[in-house]
Amino acid sequence: MIFGPTPIDEAKGAVLAHSLRLTGKVLKKGTVLDDEAIAAIRESGKRDVITARLQAGDVPEDEAAERLAQALLATHLAKSRAATGRVNLLAETAGLLVIDAKRIDQINAVDESVTVATLPNHSVVTAKEMVATIKIIPFAVPGPVLGVAEAVARRAGPPFAIHPFRALKVGLVLTEIPGIKDKESVMEGAVEATATRVEALCGTMLPVERARHEEGPVAEALGRLKRAGAEVLLIAGASAVVDRRDVGPAAIVRAGGVITHFGMPVDPGNLLCLGRIGDIPAMVLPGCARSPKLNGFDWVLQRVFAGLTVTGDDIMAMGVGGLLKEIEVRPLPREQAPRMPPPALAPRRARRVAAVVLAAGRSRRMAPLNKLLVADTQGVAMVARVIDNVLASHARPVVVVTGHERDRVEEALANRPVLIAHADDYAEGLSASLKAGLAALPTDVEGFLVCLGDMPLVAGPMLDRLIAAFDPEEGRAIVMPTFRGKQGNPMLWSREFLAEILTITGDVGARHLVGKHADRMVEVEMADDAVLRDFDTTDALKGLPKTVKV
Template identity: 70%
Template sequence: MRFGPTSLHEAKGAVLAHTLRLSGRVLKKGSVLQQDDVDALRAAGMQEVIAAVMEPGDVPEDEAAHRIAEALMAPLIAKSRAATGRVNLLADAPGLLVLDTSAIDRLNALDESLTIATLPNHSLVTTREMLATIKIIPFAVPGAVMQIAEAMLKALPKPVFTIAPLRPLKVGLVMSELPGQKESAMEGAVEVTRARIEALNGSMLPVERAKHETSAIADALNRLRKQGAEMFLVAGASAVVDRRDVAPAAIQRAGGRLIHFGMPVDPGNLLCLGAIGDAPAIVLPGCAKSPKMNGFDLLLHRLFAGLEVTGREVMRMGVGGLLKEISERPLPRDKAPHSLPSPHAPRKARQVAAVVMAAGRSRRMAPLNKLLVMDDKGVAMVTRVVDQALASLARPVIVVTGHERERVQEALAGRPVIFAHAEDYAQGLSASLRAGLSAVPAQADGVLVCLGDMPLVSASMMDRLLAAFDPEEGRAIVQPTFRGKQGNPMLWGREFIPAMMAVTGDVGARHLVGLHADRVVDVEMPDDGVLRDFDTTEALQGAPGFSKV
């Protein structure tokens, strides 16, 4: 194909490169010029046009797109009519799109004139959804290139595009239980799982509930097996942390085997895949309790489509496995079908507020106010705590005042904090906690409750707690530990704020941990700063940086 300025005496049969507006007519880009078009151009005083002139063997763009589409045809795949060098491939039935990605790469690498763009491999698709678009870039493809492309596609051992229909599997779910577990949380997990299964053309057997013990879960799996379960799911009361943990061990005790523990998908890392007979058996990650897309969905789609999933297949899910939405990543597809969850739907980054408790009367250090005691550099204790909070990723930083309110505010003058005054601070710690929680903004996903008399807790320690916070993965309460001993500050998901607001007396909210053990994660710290508060002068004299007290 020759392209460029073309004299009118050679223009008949050429393809016009740009739209031309003449008196009484418009010649559109891509038009094959006829004799009357050439006459009209000459009458307009033109001597040449920018056009493509076909050479022997060249294949026009529409024909080339049509022929490539024909070579890609397979069961349950449809195509549109060729126009402007483009043909779209469509799904003729719902299911899972399975691509031969290497073949598509080879086709795109063959020549710049041929291109094909597809949905991501293993996408769930609906009937008539567009799977790919074939676009011829120039106005024609060299004949030799077309011959190579068609021969390459014809020689493939399997179709490039496959729609794997979803099977109507019967799914058995075991919910394991721990003492004190909330019934509403279990019911919510069941409903979310049921919705997932039914959306994939499956059905749920009656749910089995069992103690969070290997033998009890194994017995429940065997009962489901007798009921004809074709897939087994175990939602553990406590997140699985090892292939030898309670739930994976139950699969083995029930006569099954483990295929792979963990997956390079986030959220969804803590998933365990196994099998009982020919039926898949999955220990669900904590995020499976949420309806948002996670690693469990990626695995579930493949299994319902009848694809074999090996440990190596799971390991290969890392590219594209970052499903955790962040504000910096935009929505790549403007609209997704309502029936299909999008793994790339945007979500704001998690926001965690810090509440610094600075309202106490320091009765054990009277007449001194421990929060205002200066360190060796002349910095008040509460100022050190607040500065560490400001150096962390927590925002906003809220300071609860009470006793000697004006002096505390003066010690923090000029710092970007929000003050929340507890009028009833004398009633105890719970009153100050309520004042701080009331100031937490509605958009905050969690709150880090810091004690004003713990100046050895660093910003990096706080950030370690924030990094571990992930309610969808079951990490909704985060507490620091040192050598196994629990400390402060503690990070609480927003879901617990109503219960924390209901606490009364001179106590905090730590007792709630025992009621929500399945939502707690411990984060081990490098030193004992998270254990050390300073209520007396003697204790403070042993604190780093307070030798002059």
């Protein structure tokens, strides 16, 4: 690939290296220059332009990313479409991501032009979650380089595996020491925390067994749970396990099992005891498992639910990264220690993002009804449901633009902490409402979500995903939600586009500006189609779920 200034007369077929703003036209970075584009550049007075010119055997960035992604695909993985030399790999099911880290390192070592970034090994993933991204750095890759990367990716099978979580039945034994009453609430916390973990991994809890903190009664309780169909056995002791021969481990052995490992290089979680009774994993939990916070038990339980055999070697390899919280010198018991945050690098500053909710329309397709005021089965008006969802996000302030039936819309939103911006000229179309909302924004907001008043299924966490992706300094100045590749709403815009949006006229919004600023836009894939669904007809309203999640 030849990169650098190229005379206009030699630029046909070359790839534009940087976006060009010409009179009445924008040529985006990555554009393959044709006769029309070259004529526009020449008319602007430029004699040369910075381009990338492909040579024989070079593979364009999108094709290269697509080919490498195809080589990396595995069961339960899907890929996004190629764009700007990038393809994302997405999980198709909930499970545990297992990566051949050495192979990924080998692919990244082939050439600086080819990169693969992944989630950490043994990450828990959900359906539709991105697990890796392939990015081709230049505009093209030499064919032989790509061929080597593909060969490494295919060597000995895919380097990625997603092990789906299994719907296992879990039996829990709580041990009790007579006469110690203050342990009751703590042990109940162990039940709640364990149930939460199990359900998050698609499992179910059998009725909890309680037994005296003695080897015999605990062994008998384990036997009852096994006969009830337990596929995982857990013991939460009233007293912490401190040795392989302690009550919990001894009970596993007495019930016909073996202890395979005691202790782990993970804190919290050091005092985990791992064993089995026949083919059933059996564990004595560390005291930290009574808390919902991440600890070493989580790492082992995730692998068990994913169908992976956990050995002592596996556990002893968890030390790097096993320090899960700051360890301090504690002159006081933990519960009495001052609640001081550990020293750390300064966190990334949160972006101040506002929301503009457009609620001024005349609902022509649903006349004489005003669709925004139609109540759902819980008696909540559609516009109120939308506002409640936005208020459940981190977007602040929330500006509501009114127009048609202003008083009724404001009445439906009574007592909600929103700013009202009335668009006197709302009848002129969507752009008039948008301008009224933007004019009401504080001067210090860095970005704004443009939300539609007839999309009640877009929940707060979805909006927060868009806000989390927003970073103008890194080129993510426009954030667009998608579902299965289809672009939806709401969109998040950086303040840098405010002046341009304010010049729009007619019954249109700002979406058409995306084409001009594609190099500043990022797509965020959503787990469902809420970002595609608006309700602007009576028939559409019939498809509204009976219970709308907020």
